[in-house]
Amino acid sequence: MPDRPPSDGPELPEVQMHLHRQDEPATGVVVRNEVCTQKKAAGFVRHIEFDVSGSRLAGNFRTGQAFGVLPPGVDDKGRPHSQRLYSIASPTRGEQGKGNIISTTVKRVIDEHWDTKKLFLGVASNYLCDLQVGETAKLLGPAGKRFVLPKNHADHDYLFFATGTGIAPFRGMLGDLYYQSSPRSATLVMGSPYATELMYHDHFLAMQQDHPSFNYLTALSRERQSDCEEGLYVQHRLSTHREQMTELLSKPTTLIYICGLVGMEMGIFKRMARILPPEILSQYLRVDPEAGEIDNWSRKMLHRKLKPTRRVFLEVY
Ligand SMILES: Cc1cc2nc3c(=O)[nH]c(=O)nc-3n(C[C@H](O)[C@H](O)[C@H](O)COP(=O)(O)OP(=O)(O)OC[C@H]3O[C@@H](n4cnc5c(N)ncnc54)[C@H](O)[C@@H]3O)c2cc1C
CATH class of the missing domain: 2.40.30.10 (Translation factors)
Known part of the structure; x- marks a missing residue:
């Protein structure tokens, strides 16, 4: 790996697409x-x-x-x-x-x-x-061909953010990452309104026990968690674990994957912009000066004034 990979991202594998279409399901x-x-x-x-x-x-x-x-x-x-x-x-x-x-x-x-x-x-x-x-x-x-793990997936550190059924691809990806080898590290932040809504919770807790390089964090928005006074959205884990997250995001090998509810990516980008030094932020998000104050950033600016680099993988629906 080079010291700092170009922020146009890692090489992705070839994937098969549309092998079954509507006329031949x-x-x-x-x-x-x-x-x-x-x-x-x-x-x-x-x-x-x-x-x-x-x-x-x-x-x-x-x-x-x-x-x-x-x-x-x-x-x-x-x-x-x-x-x-x-x-x-x-x-x-x-x-x-x-x-x-x-x-x-x-x-x-x-x-x-x-x-x-x-x-x-x-x-x-x-x-x-x-x-x-x-x-x-x-x-x-x-x-889909872009929201996948890179070719050399063991060479990376991962920060996964999921809300709701956005957890689905990360269950699969973590299954790939920890099969017969391990990535450098993987951190999963799973967001849900209440603890009862956490999906595959026991599975991820067990994975954390088995794999020291896997870190599982939850963010409950309508319930208090033992380590926090107020409800948390996924992006708040960047602040509650600021030192750890800054260190992780400073690594040239780190990739961010975001999956779940439309809009969650903006919360994450805004929080990153608040806590990260500009030289680290720019590895993940190119901010046009015309984007203005962070508080005024909106989804409409995405890919124009706010451009995620190819170290960020987005699947929101
Ligand atoms: C790439 C991608 C991956 C996805 N992965 C998953 C996944 O893993 N799991 C998952 O559960 N979903 C996933 N989805 C969403 C999924 O495709 C469907 O959109 C979702 O399950 C709803 O489909 P449905 O047929 O049940 O609802 P539909 O019958 O299609 O109804 C939903 C639509 O009706 C409208 N609507 C919604 N609520 C109301 C209301 N109260 N009154 C009137 N109209 C309303 C909205 O326009 C909405 O688009 C994914 C979507 C994409 C694009």
């Missing part, structure tokens, strides 16, 4: 479908595994990519439902090491309709969460 057989939050969670999030043996998806996906799901039925205009994307939560070798079992983490969309105020149920998320073991679904993909 793969068949996935559900082999597991279970809640992956803590008991008494207010929301409903499920870990769902599909056996894709015999399809072109088998052995040809990479953690960090997503796959498409074609829900049955038609929309309110009578057209077949369009595909929805779901991040792959399994490592690149699949759930059982043979590349044929692919998983994801699905949150049921359940709400009141914005206009009618009647019950609003998301089509694909509820379809997926209702699937029973043995039932099948039409799957597409894989999709």
Whole structure:
């Protein structure tokens, strides 16, 4: 590794894309479908595994990519439902090491309709969460080529930020990183409103026990944590662990991955801009002087006045 890699980022692996399209979907057989939050969670999030043996998806996906799901039925205009994307939560070798079992983490969309105020149920998320073991679904993909681990993934330090189902790709990536080797280090910051909503919590706690270079931090926004007076969003971990985070972000080998709710990236960039010296910040974010005061930064400025470098990987939805 050079002393300080160019901030245009590490080399990424070639990935397979769109091996199954809408006109020729793969068949996935559900082999597991279970809640992956803590008991008494207010929301409903499920870990769902599909056996894709015999399809072109088998052995040809990479953690960090997503796959498409074609829900049955038609929309309110009578057209077949369009595909929805779901991040792959399994490592690149699949759930059982043979590349044929692919998983994801699905949150049921359940709400009141914005206009009618009647019950609003998301089509694909509820379809997926209702699937029973043995039932099948039409799957597409894989999709995405940029939100993946670099080719030489063991040579890096990682800072992962997740909110909600944004945890899915990091479950898979950490599964790749700690399989038969270890990265230099990996820190995962998982954000959720309450402790009960933390996904795969026991899995990450166990990983932390097994791997000294893995650091797992949670940020609860509507509950007090033992180490903090107020509710925390993921970006606040940059401040509560300022020394450790500054040291991590100063390393030329560090990469940042952000996945989850649209908007979370701005909170993280603003906090980085507040705590990091400019020469370190510029390794991750190029700030045009016209961006003005940090308080006034907005998503509209992203990729124009605020340009993440290729050491930052973003997947927000
Ligand atoms: C790259 C990528 C990866 C993703 N990964 C995941 C993942 O791992 N897990 C996951 O759970 N999701 C993931 N998503 C989101 C997922 O694709 C779906 O958007 C989500 O599951 C909702 O789909 P649905 O069919 O259930 O809802 P839909 O039936 O599509 O309803 C949602 C849409 O309806 C509208 N809507 C929402 N709420 C209301 C309301 N109260 N009243 C009226 N209209 C409303 C909104 O326009 C919204 O877009 C990902 C998205 C992308 C782009």
